[in-house]
Structures are given as C-alpha cells and as structure tokens.
Amino acid sequence: MGRSPCCEKAHTNKGAWTKDEDQRLINYIRAHGEGNWRSLPKSAGLLRCGKSCRLRWINYLRPDLKRGNFSEEEDEIIIKLHSLLGNRWSLIAGRLPGRTDNEIKNYWNTHIKRKLISSGVDPQTHRPLNSAAAITQLDFRNSAPPPVAPPSKENSWSAHDTNCNSTTTEESQAPPQQREESDGDVDLELSIGLPSQAKYMKSASFNSSSSAESKSIHNFLWPGAEVVAPPPSSSMCVCRTLGFQKGQFGNCQCCNGLYRYL
DNA sequence: AAAACAGACAACCGCAGCATT
DNA sequence: GAATGCTGCGGTTGTCTGTTT
Numbered sequence: 001m002g003r004s005p006c007c008e009k010a011h012t013n014k015g016a017w018t019k020d021e022d023q024r025l026i027n028y029i030r031a032h033g034e035g036n037w038r039s040l041p042k043s044a045g046l047l048r049c050g051k052s053c054r055l056r057w058i059n060y061l062r063p064d065l066k067r068g069n070f071s072e073e074e075d076e077i078i079i080k081l082h083s084l085l086g087n088r089w090s091l092i093a094g095r096l097p098g099r100t101d102n103e104i105k106n107y108w109n110t111h112i113k114r115k116l117i118s119s120g121v122d123p124q125t126h127r128p129l130n131s132a133a134a135i136t137q138l139d140f141r142n143s144a145p146p147p148v149a150p151p152s153k154e155n156s157w158s159a160h161d162t163n164c165n166s167t168t169t170e171e172s173q174a175p176p177q178q179r180e181e182s183d184g185d186v187d188l189e190l191s192i193g194l195p196s197q198a199k200y201m202k203s204a205s206f207n208s209s210s211s212a213e214s215k216s217i218h219n220f221l222w223p224g225a226e227v228v229a230p231p232p233s234s235s236m237c238v239c240r241t242l243g244f245q246k247g248q249f250g251n252c253q254c255c256n257g258l259y260r261y262l
Numbered sequence: 263a264a265a266a267c268a269g270a271c272a273a274c275c276g277c278a279g280c281a282t283t
Numbered sequence: 284g285a286a287t288g289c290t291g292c293g294g295t296t297g298t299c300t301g302t303t304t
Contacts, residue, residue: 051274
C-alpha cells in the first residue's frame, strides 16, 4: 500500500513562485512561524504543496540568507568540507551562514567541480585526477555503500538535541575520507573559523572504533573552539558540554567545534 | 538579428527516517 | 509491530539569461 501523495496535485500550482505567493508565505511564517508545512499552504491561502512552500522558504525567502557570489574563503570551506563529508550538502551548508544546501549544491556542480577539474583535481575524490582511478573503489561518497554495515543517512546525520547539540554515530557511517587511509593528499585541517547557523545547522558526527584507522586520520578542529586535549578516557566533549565518545567525529553547536577524538 | 548553445539556479521528485496512531 | 504522516535530504530537471555563432 503506497503512501498518499503529499498534496492534491490537481489543485496546486507548480513552477516559479509569484511575488504574491512569496508575500503570502512570508506573512504567514512571520505570524505563525515555521513548521507544519503540510497544512501551511491551506492556512496561508497558497495553492502550493507543503514541500514546495518549505523549499521556497528555506532556499529563497528566509531572512537570514546571504545572497550573492561566493567568496574565495567560502569556496575553500566548501571544498574542504566536501572532501570530508562528501555530498552532504545540508551539513556543509550548516557551516556556511546564510547559504543553503541547494545553493551550495548548485554552486558545486556549476563552479567548483569545474574549478577542481581544471586544476587537475578529481572533484569526487579530491585527489589528483591521474590517481583518482586507482582509489575509485575506495570512495563510497557517491556510490553504493560499502558491503559491510552500509551507511544510513539518518543515523549518520541525525539532528542534534537542542540542549546539547551533538550526535554520535557508528563507524560504518563515517565518510570515506575518514574511513579510508589518509595519506596526506587532502588537508583536513580546517583553519577558517565560522559561526554556525544555530537554527538551521545540523551537526554530524562519526564514530570510529578502529584504533588503527584512527591513527590514519587527521585530527582537526574549528578555531574558536576550546580544545584542551583529546580526552584520555573521558567521554566528555572537549568543550565540556557534550558527550562525545572517543573515536567519534562530531561538531558541536555549543562551541562551534568540529572534532575527532583519537 | 536570430538561432543555437551553455551556464546558472530555482524548483520538483523520490526516497528514507522518525514520530504518531 | 504495522501503517501512515511529516519532514528533510540529495539528485535531477526545467527554465531563464547571457554568450557565441
């Protein structure tokens, strides 16, 4: 038995939004806040699918959006985060205030991909193009999951608890950059500090229980976070507000840190 | 000037996970 | 535990605009 459609397609508009529709949506969300997307169109007097409303708001109407060209700094961050996270656009967007996952995805596909290719870097593997083929089979980012314990999107990138804002996941869900041997081709040290988008940001974390693997992975962090030292046996976050486990990746809204505890 | 092409980006679609019933 | 509903994500498509021929 299939699911019912998210909306009555026969009675919904599709395609480009009109100014009037935008204004209705803005007015409604200003008055009632986000959420309840399914019932929103009817309440707001819009002949649109709830999904469409949500997308329009998130990608275009949100007041905190930063429109305009990406800076060089943002380019660098996107490339570095993509090398770490793969096509987790929403997660990457969480590190770029004012940018949406859709915007970053489009930008990646239209600009950065080309830029990397032209500079001889494989945009999927982030390695020199001539060596990309050799490691293709190790790269799970945009292909089928590994045979053992395939990654689960939700498990990998589950939303934060609003109090603590951290999550942890199993090793099998770590992005390939963390799973595969890191031989230094990719600089995982992110040295550009940025505030996270508190409201829209989702945090991700990865867990690795393999000590051998752990040693092959770069430790990295976001500036601004207070990093004391890898906790010896404690399960506490270095910012002392989280419960990260050793061997896990995670980023934290409390301190803006993205960590891996080796 | 018009057609063809390419680039950019907004929007849609299908899927998956979680929550609720 | 199964069915259903809601939400969010990533991939893909459609359309608009600018450039080239």
